[in-house]
Amino acid sequence: MSTPGSSIADFLAMLAAERGAARNTILAYGRDLEQAQEMIGGQLDVASPAQLARLGQGWSSLAPSTLARKISALRQYFGFLVDEGLREDDPTHTLPRPATRRPLPKILSHAEVEMLFATVEDEASGDSPAAVRLLTLLEMLYGSGLRATELVSLPVSAVPRDVPFLTVTGKGGQARMVPVSQRAGKALQRWLALRPGDSPWLFPSRNGHISRVRLFQLLKDLAVRADLPPEKISPHVLRHAFATHLLEGGADLRALQTLLGHADISTTQIYTHVDAERLVRLVNERHPLARRRSSD
Structure with missing residues (x-):
């Protein structure tokens, strides 16, 4: 008691x-x-x-x-x-019942994402460890939708061998499987070949693994080099871009919930506002009544 x-x-x-x-x-x-x-x-x-x-x-x-x-x-x-x-x-x-609205996520256009990748891919065309590491970080933020903390704290043991999935420990210690694209997989292999030392962390630093603050700094600096406003770029913005662009491509909301590691689908639904036009078009074109009107 x-x-x-x-x-x-x-x-x-x-x-x-x-x-x-x-x-x-x-x-x-x-x-x-x-x-x-x-x-x-x-x-x-x-x-x-x-x-x-x-x-x-x-x-x-x-x-x-x-x-x-x-x-x-x-x-x-x-x-x-x-x-x-x-x-x-x-x-x-x-107690009062405050009416709160979840803020809409900042959005990156496809063109802005391409500018980031064009810059870092050019810089990583050689074998500079720093450039290849940044390319890998960017591929995994935008290609897998990882949170900043999840990414920087990845152990080497989480890297897939024969299966294209990462094992990620998210909020509340919940583990989930995250797909790794072919592009991200190639970047990972390049980074593993250049990665220094025998640290257990995928992205090591002198004191363990690189910090969230350092990841923010790397992305802000990349934005400047890509002629993008640095205040517009962050790990979370890239996670939002991953979710938004997947929805635009027709991804299922439940699948997106799983990929993002959201405990509640209401958190995932914040992304549907960016795809309202596609959803309206989907109803108008695919609903049985819409097809019936067309045949009439």
Whole structure:
């Protein structure tokens, strides 16, 4: 049974063990709940509906996304208390319900992606390890839709031998198989031949593997050399481009969810806005009633 003050730790442990929540999510929820406890001046697990209503008022100046996260943390926490029999009522009905909109992803055109590749392919035409490494990183960001953290932390053991798949550990420690294109596979083989040392990491550095910050810097510098605005290029933008361009090519949304490692398909659905015209055309051309009208 939880002791006073320990229920927050128990809730966070449940998130990690049962829901596979990412470490950053657990830390953020922990900060939100501790802050809420400080604001009410007592134990959060016995807070009244009136105290929670005052919390919502005190957070009214926060950005909608931040407010939504804090309220989500509280609702999940009190739901946990009720499920565990630590509380009979759920007081969160007095919290506001912020209307948030997931921001639309930044989009790269096909031409802009081609400019990036033309630049790095020209630079990697020789055997410069730095240029071949950057080509490999770009191929795997745009060709496989990897997150920055997933890419830089890839071990050498994840590289496919006979099967064109990578084994990637994503958010919450969830493993998934990610296809590697023929282009990316060729770049990988070039990089493996030039890769220095015996580090267990695919992209080693002096202190382990290259960092997310270093990956951002490499891409910004490449954008400048490709005559593109550096603020427009990042690992996540390339991941968005991977998803967007696959949808444009007719990819199934469920398949895209699997490739991106999204736990919830609602996260994947953000990409459908870029392909609205194709979807409308699909309904007009492929729906049985559309064909019936044409025959009439």
